[in-house]
Amino acid sequence: MANETNTQSFWEHLDVLRTAIVKIVAVAVVFGFAAFFFKEELFSIVLAPKEDGFVAYQLLDRMAAWAGGAVEPFSVRLINTGLAQQFIIHMKTALCAGVLCASPYILYQLFRFVSPALYENERRYVTRVVGGGYMMFGLGVLISYFLIFPLTFRFLGTYQVSGDVDNLISLESYISTLVMMCLAMGIVFEIPILSWLFAKLGFLSADFMRKYRKHAIVIILIVAAIITPTSDVFTLSLVALPMWVLYEVSIWIVKNSKTNEDTFAA
Template sequence: MGREEEKQSFWDHLDVLRGVLLRVFAVILLCGIVAFVFKEELFAFVLAPKYPGFVTYGVIADLCASFGIPYEMKTDVALINTGLAQQFIIHMKTAFCAGFLAASPYVVYQLFRFVSPALYARERKYAVGIVTSAYVMFITGAALSYLVIFPMTFQFLGTYQVSEDVVNMISLESYMSTMVMLSLCMGIVCEMPVLAWMLAKAGLLTPSMLVTYRRHAIVAILIAAAIITPTSDVFTLMLVSVPMCLLYEASITVAKLAARTVRASELKSETLGS
């Protein structure tokens, strides 16, 4: 089946897009309002990594104990507010982010539904796989940041002192901005296999290129992990770098699969042509 036979003018497409955006905005607003109302539950989730009882700290302590590695749990860090309206503004921003995250499956579906009529059936099939994979990988990266990377970063930087005379007073705004930044960064990093698939399908990337530069990539990953989580222990560095290395290895496997499908398609075309 080819593209949609019904031809629409530019203004018709614009009118359809306006309807899609209005529905998307309405769902995001509704989810944001719900998140805003449930303030206690929302910030209990957002502020959980600052407490010593956070689930990740317990898992790391148990793992370190099983391997005989000393692990010192730092005390929780108090957050402060430095602006008159800052807490209310942060509450609104956090509720909006939570609403957007909750509505994101609907947002992706509506946008894809708007674009899909312009695609052939085969293109639509690949697009569904790519969009779904990209969404799942981004959510996975954000979850990894919330559960591992941000707690480790906050525990180290939030309790780091150049002198006992200098007391840390972390602002709520700094806490939230760091969490959002790391979540976005890890979400983008986890798109590596999806990007490898797309580039390999387009012929711009080959598995041999990824294998050749594997050592360089590992060094870059270790440097990036050290920057993301500037802790002094090797265990935390490995905790962050190992998933990134696994993503790189997954990108090699995905690129190989994409290259095979391209070769199979070319052989099929040659066979039909002859």
């Protein structure tokens, strides 16, 4: 049976939720303040993909050398276009870093709030879904940061319609693109977890996913083109290939999952 949460009144539930939210905000603010005061270290990480010596570019150089070619060095200068823009971006970036560092604690507090209303088997599945989803999201963010965003930035940052037009990328544009691509890839990497969950609920089957594999590939290419709006086939493939692999892995997961009717039963 579930824990005795039904003995609590609505206001008692609300008070528990308020306490959890206060703890979450407090921890996130503490981490955010810490990130704010470590400005050099914070932006050395955020701005690393714009440097020519970043790991993704070194890998590209080695691949080009192995193929008998060469990759030209590049340099992109970031500019600021607003009087208070750098300070505002500093605060926003520190807040994002604080939330990111506090994310395990945030999930823990949310789980503590909802777990009393769950049965033991439900609690087990929720733990798997949340834990697996968190790890897959983090993996997607890391792949975007270390591989997909740097190559996209290199292409777009050095692309010119004419030699008379110089590229001066704003810091705000750089940060927003980095965050957008990392979030997008983090969400994309949730495909196996969502597929497993839908299979457990009986909404998805491996046969259905195999039947519409071609349609899924077309959708994957469209999504990859949106995430990386470039005409570079290599960069597009770097995004589409992991998505296709995730889809195939999802088919295997759905095939081997058991869609028992009592998965979320009492």
